[in-house]
Amino acid sequence: VTAPKEKARPTLRIGDLAEQSGVPIATIKYYIREGLLPPPPMKTGRTMAYYDEDYLEQLRVVRRLREEHFLPVRVIKTILEERGAAPLDAHARALVLSAGPGFLARVQAERAPAPPAADPNLTPDERTLLEDLGLLGGDADEDAELLGAMAAMEQAGLGRDRFPLEGLGHYVELLGELARRELRHFAQHAEGLDSATVETLAARAFALTAPLVAIIHKKLVLRTLRAELARKETP
């Protein structure tokens, strides 16, 4: 959960937040207790606190994810945390700053041309959800790739009636955590290499861990299913 920026002086009371967002005061307090929202940026007494416009915007995102898309608190929390998480120590950070831009440029240059834009017929609400999840609205090629995969699912009879988009919240939560750990892990073990070598290795790792993730994911789906079936025999 990112702390609100400090530009605007906080002038909103919790009652104003409730009125402008349509979220009851008790629910706002619950969100703060559960860590979905940070504590008030400005407290002037035991029961007096002021909030700013950024806070209101965050509250609206939480509300959408929770009340329109019914995502569980835990999932929303992780998604929000990801927006502003600080996963790296100083050494890893230095490595990322020196080799990161070159790596990104290289990945973008090496990437296959974007597939023709497929259309999974998203409603405006669904598009907003994907943007809130951070899956749409950034790089055009990456957007096209995701929309293509979703259109393929729809064509195979796996439409959003059977597979609602909220399910993607789980992917963002768990694969996002995996991505952070990979970055940390890579940085730890690349210590002592020069920046050009790091760039090359990172680009190769990026290409080669994709199949590894796919293989392990498939394997674990099958393993989970087998475990569930085996349970039958040992009641």
Next chain:
Amino acid sequence: VTAPKEKARPTLRIGDLAEQSGVPIATIKYYIREGLLPPPPMKTGRTMAYYDEDYLEQLRVVRRLREEHFLPVRVIKTILEERGAAPLDAHARALVLSAGPGFLARVQAERAPAPPAADPNLTPDERTLLEDLGLLGGDADEDAELLGAMAAMEQAGLGRDRFPLEGLGHYVELLGELARRELRHFAQHAEGLDSATVETLAARAFALTAPLVAIIHKKLVLRTLRAELARKETP
């Protein structure tokens, strides 16, 4: 969260649960929504449901953990899941038992022939680690696929000096959790379909979520890196 045993006929209404446990109805509903308690074992209408004594006992456990030990919902959930790790409710379980074996047979039949066995030069210790992680030692084709991916990494200069196998523990932890959620999510949304249709849809979902996982994973790696680089500019 384990499903209550079915010995005793469910005769308790949610109001009875609330009265006997001292937990308000709204809170019980919240626990069910958050997955701390399974859905009612017996539903007789849209708003009529019955619970049994086991359910009451589980509710008392949740209450103790939450109100006496102040554990967060997320932690309680993990504790309960680890106890009996029965991730599926009765309906989902029935679905898995009826369509699961056919699905497995189908996935195995449709699968590409195993690649020629590549050798990532595993030491006996490393092999044992992969077996402990549940990644090796089961199906021969799946083993060959994983070993092939690892050999490719080694050939690209990403050997185990730079990328120790322990790192795969993260994949098993997070992708394993993802697999369990996918199974649950699929079962929930496949309600009301006959077993042959479930089998077909499951096989398609299995094939189509693999690219989806790969796309989202790649996207989140890039997003994590971009977020880290952007941090530089806004200290």
